[in-house]
Amino acid sequence: MSEARERILKRLRANRPAASPAPDAYQKPLGWDRERRIAAFSERMQAVRGEVHRVARDAWTDWLARELPARGLRQVLVGNGAVGDQLAERAPDGIALRRYDQPVEAWKASLFDDVDVAITAARAGLAESGTLVLWPDAAEPRLMSLVPPVHIALLDVGRLHENFAAAIAVENWADGMPTNALLISGPSKTADIEQTLAYGIHGPKQLITLLLD
Amino acid sequence: MSTPADQTEAFHQRIDEALHNDQLRRNFRSALTGIMARRAEQFPDDAQLQALRDQARAVRANSLVRQPELLEQLETKLTGNGIQVHWAESPEQANAIIHTILDAAGAKTVVKGKSMVSEETELNHFLERRGIEVIESDLGEYIIQLAEEPPSHIVAPAIHKNRVEVAELFRRFHPEIPYTEDIDTLTQSARQILRNRFANADAGISGVNFAVAETGTLCLVENEGNGRLSTTAPRLHIAITGVEKVVEKLSDVPPLLEILTKSATGQPITTYFNMISRPRQPGELDGPEAVHLVLLDNGRSRIRVDEELLDTLRCIRCGACINHCPVYVQLGGHAYGTVYPGPIGLALEPQRVGIDKVGTLTSACTMCGACGEVCPVRIPLPKLINRLRAEAVDGQRSDAGLPGHGSLRKSGEAVTWRVWRQLYASPRLYRLFTWAATRLRALTPPRLGAWTRYRSAPKPASRPLRELVRQEGFRHE
Known part of the structure; x- marks a missing residue:
């Protein structure tokens, strides 16, 4: 279909609309300090039914050891990275820890049916919109934050940006995008029936952020 | 072959049906009132x-x-980045490209994320006729797929259905699920029904909200996760979008995303913003092994030629113009009979499909200006609609090359306006006309066709204002 390509481009090149002023570089600095960013992130995330807990940096495995059994989450999926390793070291009793260590095709049905919760790291957070930034990779694949009914994300408070524009600029995303980058703001939801909000449609029904401090 | 007159009659008939469907009008009124209020809440500061x-x-x-x-x-x-790019001038070409890709991969079942461009190409029907099963996975799209209806709104495709109608559809197609009208329970049922589909589909098809040239990134905006599942779970992902969706830089995306979600549904951000730049890389354990992008023209490059009409292509498909349109709220989306309804439909569809086919749509506008005021990218919609009304009845050749230019021109109407222009341009003729009209007011016909179906006939005053003013002693006119 390269003929189509040539014809479309030819038509587009045949005229150049009057130049419109190039957009200014978009920045929206809010001047929020650390506490303000944490407060905004938590408030926005909770407004869309995301859970947020502030946990000491070395105590998140304790939090999970306590909360996973209490919430009846037994089939726990972790990746091949540091999060999985640390949790494996002190897996709580009564928990079956599963590693995402083979291509999804080898265990797709089980991923969709058997896993109760997946635990991943978050690359960053966006305070203004209450958003987790994930760059899934070989260690923590894409479907972890999507298929299991509960997703728990670990976010270092030091990685809370004010907003999306700031994250892109500060982390220089344009220099190299990953296979998949995600902004996640709350559990999956829909308003397709009578514009009435309902949570837990296709993605996770619960999204829990552990803010590590 | 339908004539412009058939077109008008069919449109008027659909309007009539919509206006007499009280349930439909209640569904739209209540849904749109909510959306407008939520949008307004997102913009407390007008300067910002x-x-x-x-x-x-x-x-x-x-x-x-x-x-x-x-x-x-x-x-x-x-x-x-490893994503294969295809170009299509027409819907037929786009469909053929997609079918070829699916066929080569041996794909028999497809899960689809929401895509209005695929509605333009009627992709589902095309694939189904060729033995490929296509499942719409957005909840609203799934509902209307069951009902065998097109979307009635570009963002909320099933906005015309209430919970009882949805419950009836689920009872009919999924009798194994206990009947319920509870929205949370219906939502959970849909989750269960579609979960297997995501796990087993051979391919996923999606639209694209923004395509970033700088990094080679396809961006998708959604709340449900069905878009992510369609683009991640199957081994093959095909995205289809219009050529106008490209943006230059990654830093262009944050302002577009913010104003899109706030304008569309009154959300500060959607649950998911999905940025895809590559297929699965060596060592990665999921994601599609092949990703394709189909770039569809379908009239867009022609629209871009005209400096005024070009503005139509700025659209980011938020639907705010539709939500705020006083005509759309009364009619709903199906009455328009086009892929894109409401003000953006009035502006886009006659250009895309042809004035001779859908030019009558431009009459479904009160020129209230609400659409232009809420448009996040400042498309001057009332001006465009007015321009297309003029194009539709213009007797001259047009530089814009719009298909069906002048096809709605009626000679009687043209003569009337010519006479009107003469009258109003000449003070002497105008005085003579008002003198005669007021003296002969008794002869005004009591019935004036469609006008007097719901209104009384206008009758001239007994004396023109000009004469009354003179009688009162004013001399400076």
Whole structure:
């Protein structure tokens, strides 16, 4: 279909609309300090039914050891990275820890049916919109934050940006995008029936952020 | 072959049906009232809103000016990233490309994320006729797929259905699920029904909200996770989008995303913003092994030629113009009979499909201006609609090359307006006309066709204002 390509481009090149002023570089600095960013992130995330807990940096495995059994989450999926390793070291009793260590095709049905919760790291957070930034990779694949009914994300408070524009600029995303980058703001939801909000449609029904401090 | 008169009659009939469907009108009124209020809450500061609109407008306008270069850059970047790019001039070409890709992969079942461009090409029917099962996975799209209806709104496709109607559809197609009208329970049922589909589909098809030339990235905006599942769980992902969706830089995306979600549904951000730049890489354990992008023209490059009509292509498909349209709220989306309803439909569809086919749509506008005021990228919709009304009845040749230009011109109407113009341009003729009209007012016909179906006939006053003013002693007119 390269003929189509040539014809479309030819038509587009045949005229150049009057130049419109190039957009200014978009920045929206809010001047929020650390506490303000944490407060905004938590408030926005909770407004869309995301859970947020502030946990000491070395105590998140304790939090999970306590909360996973209490919430009846037994089939726990972790990746091949540091999060999985640390949790494996002190897996709580009564928990079956599963590693995402083979291509999804080898265990797709089980991923969709058997896993109760997946635990991943978050690359960053966006305070203004209450958003987790994930760059899934070989260690923590894409479907972890999507298929299991509960997703728990670990976010270092030091990685809370004010907003999306700031994250892109500060982390220089344009220099190299990953296979998949995600902004996640709350559990999956829909308003397709009578514009009435309902949570837990296709993605996770619960999204829990552990803010590590 | 339908004539312009058939077109008008069919449109009027659909309007009549919509206006007499009380349930439909209640569904739309209640849904749209809520959406408008939620949007307004997202923009408490008007100065900030106007600045954001300026930014979004500039980003989109700049990308249209530089479109050929940006598309080539996008193609180079995507190809370098391992995403295959295809170009289609027409819906038929786009469908054929997609079918060929699916066929080569041996794909028999497809899960689809929401895509209005695929509605333009009627992709589902095309694939189904060729033995490929296509499941719409957005809840609203799934509902209307069961009902065998097209979307009635570009963002909320099933907005015309209430919970009882949805419950009836689920009872009919999924009798194994206990009947319920509870929205949370219906939502959970849909989750269960579609989960297997995601796990087992051979391919996923999606639209694209923004395609970033700088990095070769396809961006998708959604709340449900069905878009992510369609683009991640199957081994093959095909995205389809219009050529106008390209933007230059990654830093162009944040302002567009913010104003899109706030304008569309009154959300500060959607649950998911999904940025795809590559297929699965060596060592990665999921994601599609092959990703394709189909770039569809379908009239867009022609629209871009006209400096005024070009503004139509800035659209980011938020639907705010539709939500605020006093005509749409009464009629709903199906009455328009086009892929895109409401003000953006009035502006886009006659250009895309042809004035001779859907030009009558432009009459479904009160010129109230609400659409232009809420448009996040400042598309002057009332001006465009007015321009298309003129194009539809213009007797001259047009530079814009719009299909069906002048096809709604009626000689009687043209003569009437010519006479009117003469009258109003000449004070002497005008005085003579008003003198005669007032003296002969008794002869005004009591019935004036469609006008007097719901209204009384206008009757001239007994004396023109000019004469009354003189009688009162005013001399300076």
